[in-house]
Amino acid sequence: MTDGPQPLIEARGLRLSLPDNARRGLWGPAPRIEILKGIDLAILRGESLGIVGESGSGKTTLGRTLLRLYRPTGGHLAFDGVDVTALDESDLAPLRRRAQFIFQDPLSSLNPRQRIRTILLQPLRAAGLLPASPPERRAAVAGLLQRVGLSPDLAGRFPHQLSGGQRQRVGIARAIALEPDFIVADEIVSGLDVSSQAQVLALLRRLREEMGLSLAFISHDLSVVRVLCDRVVVMLNGEIVEEGPCERVFAAPRHPYTRQLIEAIPLPDIDAGWLSAPAAGHSEERRHAMKIEGCTALVTGTSRGLGRLYVETLIRRGARKVYATARDTEAIRDLAERHPGVVEIMAIDITNQASVDAAAKDADDVELLINNAGVNNLQSLFAPDGFEAARADMECNYFGTLRMIRAFAPVLAANGGGAIINMLSILARVSLPLRSGLAASKAASLSMTQTARAVLARQGTHVLAVMPGVMDTDMERDYPPPKLDPQIVADAALDAIESGEEEIYPGDMAGGIAAGLSQDAKAVERDLAQYQ
Amino acid sequence: MTAVLDIRGLHLAIGGRHRPTPILRGVDLTIGVGEVHGLVGESGAGKSMVGRALLGILPGAAVIEEGRIDFLGRDMIRLSERERRRLLGREISLIPQDPMTALNPVRRIGAQVADVLRLHLGLNDRAAWTRVVELLDEVHIREPERVARRYPHELSGGMRQRVLIATAFACEPKLIVADEPTTALDVTVQRQILRLIREMQANHGTAILFITHDLGVVAKICGTISVIHGGRILEHGSTEAIFKRPTHPYTSALFAATPRYDRPGDQLRPVPATLLAELAREARALDEGRRPGAAGR
Numbered sequence: 099m100t101d102g103p104q105p106l107i108e109a110r111g112l113r114l115s116l117p118d119n120a121r122r123g124l125w126g127p128a129p130r131i132e133i134l135k136g137i138d139l140a141i142l143r144g145e146s147l148g149i150v151g152e153s154g155s156g157k158t159t160l161g162r163t164l165l166r167l168y169r170p171t172g173g174h175l176a177f178d179g180v181d182v183t184a185l186d187e188s189d190l191a192p193l194r195r196r197a198q199f200i201f202q203d204p205l206s207s208l209n210p211r212q213r214i215r216t217i218l219l220q221p222l223r224a225a226g227l228l229p230a231s232p233p234e235r236r237a238a239v240a241g242l243l244q245r246v247g248l249s250p251d252l253a254g255r256f257p258h259q260l261s262g263g264q265r266q267r268v269g270i271a272r273a274i275a276l277e278p279d280f281i282v283a284d285e286i287v288s289g290l291d292v293s294s295q296a297q298v299l300a301l302l303r304r305l306r307e308e309m310g311l312s313l314a315f316i317s318h319d320l321s322v323v324r325v326l327c328d329r330v331v332v333m334l335n336g337e338i339v340e341e342g343p344c345e346r347v348f349a350a351p352r353h354p355y356t357r358q359l360i361e362a363i364p365l366p367d368i369d370a371g372w373l374s375a376p377a378a379g380h381s382e383e384r385r386h387a388m389k390i391e392g393c394t395a396l397v398t399g400t401s402r403g404l405g406r407l408y409v410e411t412l413i414r415r416g417a418r419k420v421y422a423t424a425r426d427t428e429a430i431r432d433l434a435e436r437h438p439g440v441v442e443i444m445a446i447d448i449t450n451q452a453s454v455d456a457a458a459k460d461a462d463d464v465e466l467l468i469n470n471a472g473v474n475n476l477q478s479l480f481a482p483d484g485f486e487a488a489r490a491d492m493e494c495n496y497f498g499t500l501r502m503i504r505a506f507a508p509v510l511a512a513n514g515g516g517a518i519i520n521m522l523s524i525l526a527r528v529s530l531p532l533r534s535g536l537a538a539s540k541a542a543s544l545s546m547t548q549t550a551r552a553v554l555a556r557q558g559t560h561v562l563a564v565m566p567g568v569m570d571t572d573m574e575r576d577y578p579p580p581k582l583d584p585q586i587v588a589d590a591a592l593d594a595i596e597s598g599e600e601e602i603y604p605g606d607m608a609g610g611i612a613a614g615l616s617q618d619a620k621a622v623e624r625d626l627a628q629y630q
Numbered sequence: 631m632t633a634v635l636d637i638r639g640l641h642l643a644i645g646g647r648h649r650p651t652p653i654l655r656g657v658d659l660t661i662g663v664g665e666v667h668g669l670v671g672e673s674g675a676g677k678s679m680v681g682r683a684l685l686g687i688l689p690g691a692a693v694i695e696e697g698r699i700d701f702l703g704r705d706m707i708r709l710s711e712r713e714r715r716r717l718l719g720r721e722i723s724l725i726p727q728d729p730m731t732a733l734n735p736v737r738r739i740g741a742q743v744a745d746v747l748r749l750h751l752g753l754n755d756r757a758a759w760t761r762v763v764e765l766l767d768e769v770h771i772r773e774p775e776r777v778a779r780r781y782p783h784e785l786s787g788g789m790r791q792r793v794l795i796a797t798a799f800a801c802e803p804k805l806i807v808a809d810e811p812t813t814a815l816d817v818t819v820q821r822q823i824l825r826l827i828r829e830m831q832a833n834h835g836t837a838i839l840f841i842t843h844d845l846g847v848v849a850k851i852c853g854t855i856s857v858i859h860g861g862r863i864l865e866h867g868s869t870e871a872i873f874k875r876p877t878h879p880y881t882s883a884l885f886a887a888t889p890r891y892d893r894p895g896d897q898l899r900p901v902p903a904t905l906l907a908e909l910a911r912e913a914r915a916l917d918e919g920r921r922p923g924a925a926g927r
Contacts, residue, residue: 364846
C-alpha cells in the first residue's frame, strides 16, 4: 500500500484473542480463543468494502475491532494515517467521532424508553455539539430524519412504534449525526423484508455519495454485498481467504470456499439442478473430498508392506503420477520399472530435515501426501534400552510425519488444497505393554493429525487419520494371526479420501476396539493389558 | 388431483370482540398429495398464521371467524382437542424456524425424537430407540447412535435442524408445515437442509406447506406457490408460471426488490408506496363489507 491514495482504514496483521468463558475452569483466567488471525485490509475514502462469511467466521468481531471497540492483541490498525492500535479510550475521542457503528438489530440497539428525538441527539450530546436552543435541536432532529427518508413527525415516537425498516433508518440517522468518515454496518438489512431492504440499501448508497463515506458492510448475504459494495473480503475462521473487487470475486472466485458460498445462494430462478447437484452429503461439516483418479500422490516408506500396496492401489485407481519414496531407492527401483511414466522414485529420509525439504522442492505437484513410513521397535517400557527405543519410535513416527506435513502443506495449498493421509494405528487410541513406544508415537501423531486438520482446513487440505489393527505385513511378522490384509487398509484409506472421512478404523480388530472405547474405555484397557 | 389440504375462505382476527384486527382475509389454499407448496410473503403478511391455524396452535387472542380447513376430509377447525392431539405429529407435523428453541435443552436428542414414536406409534423404548437411530441415519447424521445421546447444545444449528426434520418425518405424516425452516441457517447449510427436505419429501411422498419470505428458496423447492399480503392470497399457481410471468403487480414488485448477485446493475426498487396504498384500500373495502362500520382504522 505504498503507492496510490492513502487508505482511510488500514489493518496489518490484525489479531484479536478474547477469553473463552465457555471453557473457563473453576479457578484462574479463562483460556483465550483467537478470533482474528492476522487480518490485512485497507478501505479507501468513499469506498464500501463488503465483509462476508458465515456465522463464527469473525466478521462482526473484525468490524468492531476496526472501530477499536476491541483492542487488538497483535498487528496494527491505522485510521487516516494515525496508528490507533494501542490508543487509550481518552485518546480515541477523535476516532469515536469520525467512525460509527450501525447495529444488526435496531430494536435492541435503540433505547426503548427514549423517544426517537432523544436517541438522535445523543451522539451530539456526547460529542459536546448539542445545539443550545430547543428550536435548533428540533431542526437538527428533523434534518437527520429527512436525510434518511423519514418524516420529522416520527421524532416523538418510541422505537417500538416504528416498523423494522423505519427503526433501521433511525439507526442510520444516529450513525451519521456526527458526519462521520467511516461507518461499520453489521448485518443491518438481514432482519428486513426485501422491500425495506431495498430502501435501506438505496439510502446507504445515497449517503455514501453525498458524504463521501467509507463503509464496511458486514453481511452473510452475498447478493446484497454484490449490489452495494466495491470490494469484498471473504472470511473463514478468523482469516481472510479471498479479497478483491466484487466484480472479479463474483465472476471468478479463486478460493473454493468463496465458490461454495456463491453457489449456495438460491437465486430466484427455477433451477431443478440446484438441489439435486451433488448427492446429499453427510451432515453440514465442510468436507474436502478429493478424487484419486488423475491425482498426483507421494507415498513414504514404499520399500515394503503397506507402502508398496499404496503405490499399486493408487495406480490401479487411475492416479496420474505417484512418487514412491524410501530411504533407500534401491529397494523400490522395481516399482518404477513396472510402471514407467507413472511412478517416480525418490529418496526421502523423513528423519532428516534436508532430505524432506529437498523432496518438497522437487515434488511440487503433489496433491495427495501419504505419510506411511514408520518404525516399530518392539521394546518393553522398562527394558534396559527401552528409553532409546521409545525415542527412536518418536523420532520417526511423530517427528518424521510432522516434518513431512510442515514441508508439504505449502505444496498442497499451491495445488488447490489436496489431502494428507496419516497412517496411524489403533494403538493411537490404546496401548499394548510391548508396544508402548509405538503407541505413544501414534497417539502423539493422532493429536498432531487433529491439529493439522483444523489448521489446514483453511487452505482446503483434507487430513485423514487411518487407524487399522495389526496387519499382515513384514513389519508385524511376530504378531500372531489373525491379521488384517493390508490391501483392505489401502482401499479403505483411498475410499475415505474420496468420501471425505476424517478418521477410519479399517478391519474388525480396530473397529471393535474403537467401538469398545466409545462404550467403556477402561474395560478395553484392562482387556488389552493381558496381551504381553 | 386429490387434495391433502383444502383451506376455503379463512378469516382470522386478533384482538377484542369489539374491534378485532383482521389478520387473514378469506384465504383459499389447496395442496395436492406429495406437493410442495410455497406460501410466500413479507413479515406481517399472515403467512405463519395460516400454518398455525392449520395446526391449531394460534395465539390466545386469535379467533377464526369464518372458513374451513379441510385436511383429508377432516375439518381441522371443529376438531376436538383429543382428536387434534392424535393427528399432530402423526398425520401433520411441523418443521419450525428456530431449531434451538424447538428442542428441549435438558433432554437427550434421541429421547426427544423417540417421544413421537412412543406416543403415536406405540413403540416400546427399545423399538423406539432403534427407529430413532434409523431416522437420524436417514437425515445423514453421521454416527447416529452417538448423536442420539447428545444434548441439543452440543449440535450445530444445521444438525439440530436435521434432527427436527427426522422428527417431522418420523410417523410418515401426509402433510408437513415447514415454517421458514432455513432462515436461521448459514447459506451453505441452508442448501444442504433444503436438499435434505427435498430428498425426504420425495422418498416419503409427503406434501409440504413451505412458508417463507425468500423467493430464491421458493424457486428451488416449491412446485406451486401462493403469494400472500395483508392476509390475502394475491396470486397462486405453478412456481414456473408465476416466476416466468407474475400476474399480480405485488409479485412483480417483490422480484424487483430482491437483490441478485448475478445482476448487480439492476436498480433495486422497493415495493411502490402507491401499490401498498392500493392493497391497503382493497383490504379495507373487504373488511368494511364484512363488518360495516368497524373497519377504517
